[in-house]
Amino acid sequence: MVRRATRRLLEPPETLRRGPFRSGAFTSKLHDARVASWLGLALGVTFTICFATGLLSHLIQHPPSFVTWPSRPAGLYRVTQGLHVTTGLASIPLLLAKLWSVYPHLWTWPPVRDVAHLVERITLLPLVGGSLFLLFTGLANISLWYPWRFFFPAGHYWAAWITIGALIVHVGAKWTVFRTSTARRRVAPDATDVDRRRFLQVIAGVGGLVTLTTVGQTFRPLRRLALLAPRRTDVGPQGFPVNKSAAGAGVLPAAVSPAYRLIVDGNVERPLSLSLADLRALPQREATLPIACVEGWSVSKTWQGVAVRDLLDLAGAPAHAEVVVSSLQERGLYKASVLSAAHAADADTLLALDVEGEELHIDHGYPVRLIGPNRPGVMQTKWVSRLTIS
Amino acid sequence: MTQSRGFWVAVVLGWSVMTFGVIGLFLEAERTHPDQWVRWFVGAALVHDLLVAPAVLLVGRFAGRWGSAVKNGLIASAILTLIAYPLLRGFGRNPSNETILPSNYALNLALVLGLVWALVGAALLLARVRRR
Numbered sequence: 400m401v402r403r404a405t406r407r408l409l410e411p412p413e414t415l416r417r418g419p420f421r422s423g424a425f426t427s428k429l430h431d432a433r434v435a436s437w438l439g440l441a442l443g444v445t446f447t448i449c450f451a452t453g454l455l456s457h458l459i460q461h462p463p464s465f466v467t468w469p470s471r472p473a474g475l476y477r478v479t480q481g482l483h484v485t486t487g488l489a490s491i492p493l494l495l496a497k498l499w500s501v502y503p504h505l506w507t508w509p510p511v512r513d514v515a516h517l518v519e520r521i522t523l524l525p526l527v528g529g530s531l532f533l534l535f536t537g538l539a540n541i542s543l544w545y546p547w548r549f550f551f552p553a554g555h556y557w558a559a560w561i562t563i564g565a566l567i568v569h570v571g572a573k574w575t576v577f578r579t580s581t582a583r584r585r586v587a588p589d590a591t592d593v594d595r596r597r598f599l600q601v602i603a604g605v606g607g608l609v610t611l612t613t614v615g616q617t618f619r620p621l622r623r624l625a626l627l628a629p630r631r632t633d634v635g636p637q638g639f640p641v642n643k644s645a646a647g648a649g650v651l652p653a654a655v656s657p658a659y660r661l662i663v664d665g666n667v668e669r670p671l672s673l674s675l676a677d678l679r680a681l682p683q684r685e686a687t688l689p690i691a692c693v694e695g696w697s698v699s700k701t702w703q704g705v706a707v708r709d710l711l712d713l714a715g716a717p718a719h720a721e722v723v724v725s726s727l728q729e730r731g732l733y734k735a736s737v738l739s740a741a742h743a744a745d746a747d748t749l750l751a752l753d754v755e756g757e758e759l760h761i762d763h764g765y766p767v768r769l770i771g772p773n774r775p776g777v778m779q780t781k782w783v784s785r786l787t788i789s
Numbered sequence: 790m791t792q793s794r795g796f797w798v799a800v801v802l803g804w805s806v807m808t809f810g811v812i813g814l815f816l817e818a819e820r821t822h823p824d825q826w827v828r829w830f831v832g833a834a835l836v837h838d839l840l841v842a843p844a845v846l847l848v849g850r851f852a853g854r855w856g857s858a859v860k861n862g863l864i865a866s867a868i869l870t871l872i873a874y875p876l877l878r879g880f881g882r883n884p885s886n887e888t889i890l891p892s893n894y895a896l897n898l899a900l901v902l903g904l905v906w907a908l909v910g911a912a913l914l915l916a917r918v919r920r921r
Contacts, residue, residue, distance in 0.1 A: 427849060492868045502842050515792040518800055524834060525807060531833035538872065543881030543889055547829055553820040558830065560810030564803045571799020572792065594857055601861040605868050612901060626897035627873050629881070629890055640888035647885045762886070 407513050419506035428591050429598050430503045432580040437599060438497040439577065443570065445490040446530070450563050452483035456693060457556055459775060462739070470745040473772030474699075477691035480775065481617035484695025487537045488613055492605040494530055496598070519572040522565050529562030541694045542629040552693075616696040630696040636760035639690070639698045642776060643733075645761040650727040650782045659766055661750070665723075665788035668715030675766050678752060681705045681713075686747035692776035702770045704751035707743055707786070716788045719744070723789070724769050727782040736778040738771065747772050750783060858916070862909035866902050873898045 418424070459468045459476065511517045533555060540551050547554070588596070615625030615632075622632055630640045645651055653659070661678060663671040673681075684706045691697035711720060719740040728734035742748050748771035752759060759765040764781030771779065814821050852860050875881065876894040883889055 425846075427846075488872065491872055495868060495871075498837060498842065499845065502838075505838055515796060519792075519796075522800075522803065524831070527837070528830045528834035531837055532830045535833060536829070539875055539880075542875040543883070544875045544878075546880070547822075548825045549822040549829075550820040553817050554822075554826050554829075557810050557814040557817070557821060558826075560813060561807050564806030564808075564810060566803070567806060568799050568803035571796045571803070574795065575793070597857060597861065598864075601865055605865045608865075608869065608901065608904075609872055612897075626892065626901060627869075627876060627894070628892075629876060630888065631891050634891040635888035640891075641886055644883075644886040647883065 408509075408511055408517070411509055416508055419503075420508050422508070424506065425503040427499075428594055429500055431500060431595055432576060434595050434599065435497060435500040436573075436577045436580045438493055438500060438602070439573065440581075442490060442493050442497055442530075443566070445486045445493060446563070446566060448486045449483055449490065449533075450559055452479045452486075453556070453559055455479055456483065456775060457552075460552075460778065462737075467739060467741060468773070470739075470742045470748065470772045470774075473747065474689050474691075475773050476775055477617065477689045477697040480691055480693060481614070481695055481697060484537070484541060485610055485614050485617075487534060488609050489606040491534050491538065492602050492609065494534060496602040498527065515572075519568070522568040522572075525561050526565035526569050529558050529565060532558050533562055543694075617691075619699075628696070629694070630692075632696060632698040636762050637754055637757060639700060639763075640692075640696060641762040642692055642694070643781070645765075645782070648726075648728045648782070649730065651761075653727045653784075654761060654765060654782045659784075661767060661783065662785040663710055663714045663788070664785070666717060666720065667711075667788050669713070671710070671714050675752075678705055678750070678767065682709060683752075684709070684746070684749060686749055686770070686772075688747060688770055688772055690770065690776050690779060691774075697776075700754050701756075702749055702751040703753040703756065704749040704767070704770075706746055707738065707748045707750060707769075707771075708746065710750070710786065711743065711788065714788070720788045723785075723787040724780045724783055725785040725787065726780050727784045733777045733780070736769065736774075736780045738769075742771050742774065745772055856913065856916075858909050858912040862906055865905045869901055869905070870898065873901075 456476075456479065458466055462468060511520065536547075536551060536555050536558070539546065540555070545551060609627070611621065611624050612627040613625060614628075615621040615623065616628035616630045617632075619632070625631060632639060635641050645654060659675060661671070661673045663673070682705070683703055685701060685703045687699060687701045689697050689699040707722065711722070720743060721740055722738040722743045723735055724738060725735040726733075738748065749769075750767045751764075751770045752767060754763060759768060764783070767783045768781045769779050769783055814823055814826065848863070852863065870877075873894060876890060876892075877898065879890055879894075881889050
């Protein structure tokens with residue numbers, strides 16, 4: 400099969416060899432296998448990090464029965480998702496530079512040499528299209544820009560599988576080229592080599608600059624440098640950002656109504672219906688936990704409220720109970736979230752009434768919000784109205 | 790150049806993963822809108838290959854006589870501006886939530902580009918000093 404697959408295909412007529420197909424049509428010294436190889440290596444690393452952290456975030460939000468995501472360490476999701484977005488942003492200069500370094504190959508002559516070459520080239524469409532798609536949709540998503548109709552997480556997730564599959568083929572196709580072109584050379588570098596090296600340094604520098612000016616939205620020590628971050632961790636009601644406001648979620652006036660009750664029901668011995676005053680009368684616990692958004696910003700706060708497990712005890716829920724936490728929101732995918740047994744039993748999983756000693760702002764989920772360790776922000780349900788125990 | 794057996798292993802593995810992705814995309818069609826999704830996926834490659842890269846090529850023709858420091862400054866500025874574009878245009882701004890895109894991004898990008906061109910200036914100065 401291998402011999403068949405590597406048999407040369409028919410040569411196209413020479414008269415078609417015009418425009419970008421001419422030999423010597425491209426003159427930039429940066430169209431170079433060595434440059435492409437180093438950039439390819441860097442992208443291989445960043446795309447692997449993005450794929451692993453993205454897959455993890457997906458599995459946490461859509462857990463298959465055989466995976467349990469632990470509630471500890473409390474800040475783990477903050478790190479993995481911060482890494483996802485930071486690495487993705489740093490990949491943008493790498494990808495653009497990489498595509499420039501290999502651009503003449505798009506117009507290679509003959510367009511197809513043999514079956515192996517054909518397979519390799521066909522796979523470039525999902526590789527290039529997918530890489531650009533992932534970085535562009537990710538960049539747009541962190542600034543909440545949606546110029547398309549598909550649901551971002553689903554579109555981004557399936558594109559990631561297709562791109563990583565194409566990347567596997569590409570690594571297989573380019574392994575030898577990579578080994579040869581990155582091998583140590585004996586000759587002294589000439590002026591062209593210096594230019595190429597400088598180009599790689601500039602691209603690395605741009606990647607570094609992008610990281611420095613955005614990572615402050617999740618990494619506190621660099622928050623003052625977050626010039627190009629879509630969020631600032633100190634801007635918002637009570638001094639931190641909001642993803643969905645009360646007005647946007649349509650929970651007014653229910654959230655401020657004196658008729659508000661928190662219902663605890665399902666598989667319990669004593670279903671509960673608690674007013675805000677009832678909740679305040681229960682033992683109050685405190686926990687310092689990050690709110691870590693899937694869009695890559697995060698901020699740590701000290702929350703006060705009732706521990707979910709205290710409420711479960713009060714209602715007589717079975718051990719290892721799972722809990723569905725529902726919001727006053729009537730629409731949207733994030734109107735409810737599931738607390739796994741591990742999260743429900745964690746003493747720091749709170750129904751918070753206060754943050755930093757102040758009653759929660761309506762946009763942060765007044766009267767009651769869920770806040771638990773090691774969870775994506777979209778699963779920290781706000782304006783909680785019901786706990787359903789199973 | 791003939792490809793090794795390893796290449797064909799990678800092809801089988803990679804195309805299996807890609808097939809998984811395509812099946813997932815269509816099974817979740819009510820959320821992924823495959824017709825639109827494909828337009829963005831293929832469109833991204835076409836826009837790059839037929840518009841962006843030729844545009845860079847064209848600028849490169851003009852930039853031929855400029856020094857490498859200036860060219861590198863242009864490359865860095867273009868990429869940074871591209872990344873800042875959604876922030877500059879403020880597409881995601883929402884009157885009910887002022888914590889989205891809270892900064893003056895035109896000013897902030899100007900500061901970052903100022904740093905880039907200060908470095909370009911320093912490189913030019915250093916080159917002139919060395920030549921003497």
